[in-house]
Amino acid sequence: MVETYQHGLPLLAAGQAQKHVTVNEALARIDAVAQLRVVSDAQAVPPAGALDGQAYVVPEGASGAWAGKAGLVALFANGGWVFLGPRAGWRAWNEAAGAAMVHDGAGWIEGALDAGAGGAATLHRVLEVDHALGQGTSVSVPGAIPSGALVIGVTGRVLAALGGAATSWRLGVPGSDDRYGSGLGKGAGSHASGLTGAPVAYYGDTDLVLSGEGGGLDGGVVRLAVHLLALRPPRAG
Structure with missing residues (x-):
C-alpha cells in the first residue's frame, strides 16, 4: 500500500474496494499524530484494555504484539495495533511522566528544548x-x-x-x-x-x-x- 511521506498515511488506490477501511485508518493516524499524546513510554506489555486512539512509545524489551518494535509509536486502532515510525523533530506529550518529549532521529528525549544530531540535548x-x-x-x-x-x-x-x-x-x-x-x-x-x-x-x-x-x-x-x-x-x- 502506498503511504504518505511524513506520517505514513495510507492512500487510496484507483478502483479500490472498501475505501472506507483505508480512509478510517488514515483518519485514526492523523488523530494520533496531529497533537501526539502517548500514555507511557515505559510499559513493556501491550495493555489488554486499550481504547481506540490511545498511543504508546514502545520501550526496549517489549513483548507480545510490541516485540521488536522498540522506539515506534504503537497506536491502537480498529481493534489492533498500528506502528508509526517517528522522525527527527516529532514531539509528544508523555502522560505518565507529565513531560514533553522530542525525537532526535534515533530516540525520544524527555524534556529536550533542543537536541543535536549526535544526541546531545538541553533539558528543561x-x-x-x-x-x-x-x-x-x-x-x-x-x-x-x-x-x-x-x-x-x-x-x-x-x-x-x-x-x-x-x-x-x-x-x-x-x-x-x-x-x-x-x-x-x-x-x-x-x-x-x-x-x-x-x-x-x-x-x-x-x-x-x-x-x-x-x-x-x-x-x-x-x-x-x-x-x-x-x-x-x-x-x-
Missing part, C-alpha cells in the same frame, strides 16, 4: 513534590534538587495552612536558607516564586529547607517545584 524539567511539614524551626525536603541541575528558581504553594508560632517562612538550601524566598505566607493558597540573579548549579543532590520566621513550624503541606535545566551528553555511537 520541573520537579514537583508535596511535602507535609513536621514540627521544628526548620524542615528539610531531602534531595529535592538533583545532582547536575542548573536551577532557574523554586516555586511553591501552601496546600494546607502551616501551623506553629512562626509568622512567616523562608525557603532555601543548606547554607542559604532564604535563597528562594523569605517572608512567605502561611495560609492555604499562599505561594513562593523564588528566582536567583543567575541560575545556580548543584553538583550533588541537595535538600530544600523550609524555615520558620519568628518561631517554629508545626504541620501543614507545601507543594514545591524545582525549575531546572540539565545537560545530556552525545550518544556513544
Whole structure:
C-alpha cells in the first residue's frame, strides 16, 4: 500500500474496494499524530484494555504484539495495533511522566528544548513534590534538587495552612536558607516564586529547607517545584 511521506498515511488506490477501511485508518493516524499524546513510554506489555486512539512509545524489551518494535509509536486502532515510525523533530506529550518529549532521529528525549544530531540535548524539567511539614524551626525536603541541575528558581504553594508560632517562612538550601524566598505566607493558597540573579548549579543532590520566621513550624503541606535545566551528553555511537 502506498503511504504518505511524513506520517505514513495510507492512500487510496484507483478502483479500490472498501475505501472506507483505508480512509478510517488514515483518519485514526492523523488523530494520533496531529497533537501526539502517548500514555507511557515505559510499559513493556501491550495493555489488554486499550481504547481506540490511545498511543504508546514502545520501550526496549517489549513483548507480545510490541516485540521488536522498540522506539515506534504503537497506536491502537480498529481493534489492533498500528506502528508509526517517528522522525527527527516529532514531539509528544508523555502522560505518565507529565513531560514533553522530542525525537532526535534515533530516540525520544524527555524534556529536550533542543537536541543535536549526535544526541546531545538541553533539558528543561520541573520537579514537583508535596511535602507535609513536621514540627521544628526548620524542615528539610531531602534531595529535592538533583545532582547536575542548573536551577532557574523554586516555586511553591501552601496546600494546607502551616501551623506553629512562626509568622512567616523562608525557603532555601543548606547554607542559604532564604535563597528562594523569605517572608512567605502561611495560609492555604499562599505561594513562593523564588528566582536567583543567575541560575545556580548543584553538583550533588541537595535538600530544600523550609524555615520558620519568628518561631517554629508545626504541620501543614507545601507543594514545591524545582525549575531546572540539565545537560545530556552525545550518544556513544
